[in-house]
Amino acid sequence: xxxxxxxxxxxxxxxxxxxxxxxxxxxxxxxxxxxxxLKNINMVVKKGHIHAVIGPNGAGKxxxxxxxxxxxxxxxxxxxxxxxxxxxxxxxxLLEFDHSVPITVCDFVSxxxxxxxxxxxxxxxxxxxxxxxxxxxxxxHLIDRLIGGLSGGEFRRVLLAQALEPLxxxxxxxxxxxxxxxxxxxxxxxMLNRLREEHGLTILMVxxxxxxxLRMADRVTSINRRVMFDGTPDELQGPGKVDELxxxxxxxxxxxxxx
Amino acid sequence: MxxxxxxxxxxxxxxxxxxxxxxxxxxxxxLAAILIGPLLGGIGTVVVTKKLSFFTxxxxxxxxxxxxxxxxxxxxVEGTYAGLYGFCLIVALLMTFVKNRSRLSxxxxxxxxxxxxxxxxxxxxxxxxxxxxIHQVEGILFGSLITLTDNDLIALGLAxxxxxxxxxLIFNKIMLVGFNPILAKARGLRPVFLEYTFVVxxxxxxxxxxxxxxxxxxxxxxxxxxxxxxxxxxxxxxxVWVSIVFSTISTSVGLLLSAIFPIPSGAVIxxxxxxxxxxxxVLRPLFGKSGVQQGQA
Numbered sequence: 354x355x356x357x358x359x360x361x362x363x364x365x366x367x368x369x370x371x372x373x374x375x376x377x378x379x380x381x382x383x384x385x386x387x388x389x390x391l392k393n394i395n396m397v398v399k400k401g402h403i404h405a406v407i408g409p410n411g412a413g414k415x416x417x418x419x420x421x422x423x424x425x426x427x428x429x430x431x432x433x434x435x436x437x438x439x440x441x442x443x444x445x446x447l448l449e450f451d452h453s454v455p456i457t458v459c460d461f462v463s464x465x466x467x468x469x470x471x472x473x474x475x476x477x478x479x480x481x482x483x484x485x486x487x488x489x490x491x492x493x494h495l496i497d498r499l500i501g502g503l504s505g506g507e508f509r510r511v512l513l514a515q516a517l518e519p520l521x522x523x524x525x526x527x528x529x530x531x532x533x534x535x536x537x538x539x540x541x542x543x544m545l546n547r548l549r550e551e552h553g554l555t556i557l558m559v560x561x562x563x564x565x566x567l568r569m570a571d572r573v574t575s576i577n578r579r580v581m582f583d584g585t586p587d588e589l590q591g592p593g594k595v596d597e598l599x600x601x602x603x604x605x606x607x608x609x610x611x612x
Numbered sequence: 613m614x615x616x617x618x619x620x621x622x623x624x625x626x627x628x629x630x631x632x633x634x635x636x637x638x639x640x641x642x643l644a645a646i647l648i649g650p651l652l653g654g655i656g657t658v659v660v661t662k663k664l665s666f667f668t669x670x671x672x673x674x675x676x677x678x679x680x681x682x683x684x685x686x687x688x689v690e691g692t693y694a695g696l697y698g699f700c701l702i703v704a705l706l707m708t709f710v711k712n713r714s715r716l717s718x719x720x721x722x723x724x725x726x727x728x729x730x731x732x733x734x735x736x737x738x739x740x741x742x743x744x745x746i747h748q749v750e751g752i753l754f755g756s757l758i759t760l761t762d763n764d765l766i767a768l769g770l771a772x773x774x775x776x777x778x779x780x781l782i783f784n785k786i787m788l789v790g791f792n793p794i795l796a797k798a799r800g801l802r803p804v805f806l807e808y809t810f811v812v813x814x815x816x817x818x819x820x821x822x823x824x825x826x827x828x829x830x831x832x833x834x835x836x837x838x839x840x841x842x843x844x845x846x847x848x849x850x851x852v853w854v855s856i857v858f859s860t861i862s863t864s865v866g867l868l869l870s871a872i873f874p875i876p877s878g879a880v881i882x883x884x885x886x887x888x889x890x891x892x893x894v895l896r897p898l899f900g901k902s903g904v905q906q907g908q909a
Contacts, residue, residue: 386714424797443798448791453842454661460848461791464784465799471784472852516798525798 372399374434375523375555376421381429383416390416392579394429398523398572403549403556405570405586407563412577414559418527421557435522442521444512446528452501458511459483459496465515490514490544506537510544517548523555530562542569613762632871640765641757641824641877645863647765647772648821652830653859654779655817656838657852658810662790665835667707667718670726671818674703675827676733678819679752680740690761696819703729704815708808755826755878757870764823771820775813786810787848824863826878833859836885843892844899858888 376398383391391413398404408414419425422443433441450456462483463471480496487493490510495503503511509529516524529545530538542565548554560566566573567586575582575589582589617636624633632638659668675696682695703725711721751759786806789796793803821830837858838851845851866881873880 388715419794422794422797424794424803441798443795445792445795448795450661450791451663454657455842455846455848455851456661457847464787464848468781468784470780471787472849473780474849527794 372401374398375400376557377430377432377434378421379430379432381417381420381427381431383413383420383425383427385416390578391420391427391576394576394580396574396580396583398555398557400555401549401553402571403545403558403569405566405573406557406559406576407561407566407573408576408581409561414561414576415527417576418525418559421525433523440519440522442516442524444509444516444524444526444529446531448500456500457496458487458492458498458500458503461500461511462486462515466518486518487511487514489517489548504537505531505533506540509533509537509541513541513544520552521554523557526556526558526560528560528562529558530560530565538565545569613765630868632868635871637758637760638871640760640762641867641871642864644760644765644768644824645867645881646860647768648817648824649860649863650856651772651775651779651817652821652833652863653837653841653856654852655775655814656834656836656859657841657855658783658786658790659814659834660838660842661787663718664814665831666722666726667704668814668818668834669831670707670722670729671700671704671815672822672827672830673726673729673733674700675752675819675822677729677736680733680736683740684736690759691763691767693767693819696822697815700815700819701812704811705808708811712804712807751826752822753826753828754876755822755824755829755881757824757867757877760823768820771816775816775820778809778813782806782809783852824867824877825881826876829878829882832882833862833885836882836889837862840885840889840892843889843896846899858885862888 374397378394378396381391381394382389394417396406406414406417416425420427421431422441423431448461459480460471463474463479466482466486467474467479484493484496487496490513492507492510492514495507495511498507500508500511529541533541545556546569549556558566558570567589570586573582573584573586573589574580617639620629620639621634621636623629624631633642659665678696678699679692680695681699682692683689685695687693687695707721707725710716710725711718714721750756785796785801786809788799789801789803789806793807796803796806817834818827818830821833825833838855840858841851841854845854862881862885866884867877869875869884870877870880
């Protein structure tokens, strides 16, 4: 963990002021079924940053993510400062399907990379492309495994691989630390740090895993329907600070945070 | 149509086909079975993967009201298509709309509408059956080979062409939307549009199979072949093909048996598909599947 921390610090040593904005959110509000889910959210994601959005369950994190992806009616402005919407890579938290249906990693990646229905295309034609895609996250050996049978860490790497093909301008990670063991999480973090160095990726991650976020993020926005905190992870380090933000709904002791 | 029936009937007379195919209704039924089988099996794979079984049943239940409404507006008893398609589409689209717009779970929305549609259907039937024969409605509920007309067959042919083409065009996309709508959006798809398109396809298939299989049993033919297929296949491509083969065998063999034994076609078709399903359960270990699925992720 110590090495990871050191690595992070070296990457993020650039002065924040010099970085350009990649994503700007102004006065974002979302109402759903008569409830206000998000209220006047303002935040900016800088190019090259790992930006974390944290908050307790039900704080509106997923709604924020959906709004950014354009899948949610909202008020306010969400502005991407690059050309096309297609350059967003998205790593979902989970895939929703009946897990007794046999869907292989190959099937899953193919349906995203080709229009031709999977049952009308030969297995060989797109396989090379899929192997190349999986290789980005060193997961090409998983190609014939069933999605439902992957470990948390393997699953996350497959999801990350698809998000990087084609290479996006910004990577959105939804709850990257869920359903994953300590070792898997560490591998995943190393991979993210490496990808970010190699490709200059900007990463926006949403989650409630404070440990991972304090280790990795350059900037943290905490929300609970509205913005509760916006600053660097160091500013969050004070005793009781995290508890306060999470309204006691998610008590995390400082020992836990040290990992 | 007549010349086609004569041609096929001729084969039966000459002994190339079982003698039962000398009857026009049997030829019609078999053509319908071969047209609808692959659609049910294909659509079924998506329904099972997306856990939409009871959504489909709700559309089927809507058929009761659909028929009654069609009759009220003066459609002939043997083909209340406007009423059926109209009402079932409204129910299906409305359910999708409510599900997308409210915070109710899918299961709750379906539960509410399933009950309402059934109640409304029975109410409508009582109102309408004052002036027509209830036995016609039994055909809608359980399937009735005898009531199948040339027009039904033409409608079925059209439906299978339209559904078949659109299904191939959107299969990958609708699967991805099912896995994760935000991911689908990130990959440049329009999840809401795709979802509504699939709902329309499902409705067309359900309504098109009413006469052969019946409103109460159509769910079985959508779910069971796909469920049987998933017992023995090892990837998505095999899943679709095996499901299509199972459903087509079920409809055609079931129909043949229903002509020999005097049981409604829908019931026999369901029995055949169930036999196949239990067969796959027994054969499962041969395809390298253990009894218990290890599922996570």
